[in-house]
Amino acid sequence: MAQKKAHEVDGWLRRPDPETRIILIYGPDRGLVAERTQTYVKQAGLDAEDPFSSVRLEASELDAAPGRLIDEAGTVPMFSSQRLIWIKGAGTHKNLADDVKELATNPLRDSIVLIEAGDLKKSAPLRNVVEGAFSAMALPCYADESRSIDGVIDEILARERMTMAVEARQALKANLGGDRLATRSELEKLALYCHGQPQITLDDVTVTIGDVSGLSVDAAVDAVLAGNSEAFDTTFSRIVSSGSHPFVVLSAAMRQFNQLLALRGDMDANGKSATAAVASARPPVFFTRRKLIETAVQRSTSVTLLRALERLQAAVLLTRQRPDLAVATARQALIALLVEAARARR
Incomplete structure (x- = not known):
């Protein structure tokens, strides 16, 4: 056959x-x-x-x-x-x-x-x-297995002329898989964050991909999508004051906007409603967040979502180039997206 x-x-x-x-x-x-x-x-x-x-x-x-x-x-x-x-x-x-x-x-x-x-x-x-x-x-084409993930990691390491510590690779693989597009997105973020370094360490992986701040990070991103400046300021300040690098919020926002882009693409390609697209999302959207995500994807376009991702990527790079301005850079980029979300809801 x-x-x-x-x-x-x-x-x-x-x-x-x-x-x-x-x-x-x-x-x-x-x-x-x-x-x-x-x-x-x-x-x-x-x-x-x-x-x-x-x-x-x-x-x-x-x-x-x-x-x-x-x-x-x-x-x-x-x-x-x-x-x-x-x-x-x-x-x-x-x-x-x-x-x-x-x-x-x-x-x-x-x-x-x-x-x-x-x-x-x-x-x-x-x-x-x-x-x-x-x-x-x-x-x-099915979900990536361990060997497939190793191949993608090695490809990006070779391109960037970097190496990776063994414990860093193990931690990284534990957070990847399920969708090649999402896997590459996470790896590209990691490569961007570690640009100029000879080796990627466990600390780098933890900062960029690890769920360091748990629900508080999700709450900060949800506040951005909802256009809720008060909730964002409170949550973002709590994350930074706890000692977490502001990159964890940028990273979570990039994951969320990548998901929104995929959902918008599903709507445009298959004529689905926002509700149907979110209901069929894989991995599934947690039920308490579905209404928020439905509203966000309904009021966005592929162009605006790509522009948001470009803004976040630029912010990530600047946090590496100017660590002393990392908090201000992250806050400014996220507030800009929050303002756009607030305008879209009017």
């Missing part, structure tokens, strides 16, 4: 079979799906940015126009030997599965169909079609 087990996927992606013309990358780990899709494009030597040799389409629009995928696959590339048809957001789309089935029975010559999908059951039509086809390949 045209499929790989989860532990075989990375090996296949390092040397993809040139005879494979339809590739389905699916699974509950959305971040890993996106990462492996990019890996395939690179390893296959395809140019996803060239409008003459590639096209990106949403599964919903193809499902609403039966036969369009077949027409796209039959288009001869103008200035390259292969044409990439990159489909995003695939799921239980019957017409799309039917078109893929027809393409699978008549092997493509000049086109490659690359499909990104969420978690597909074994009985899903699209998965059945790809797994049963000779010129196709289904690649599952």
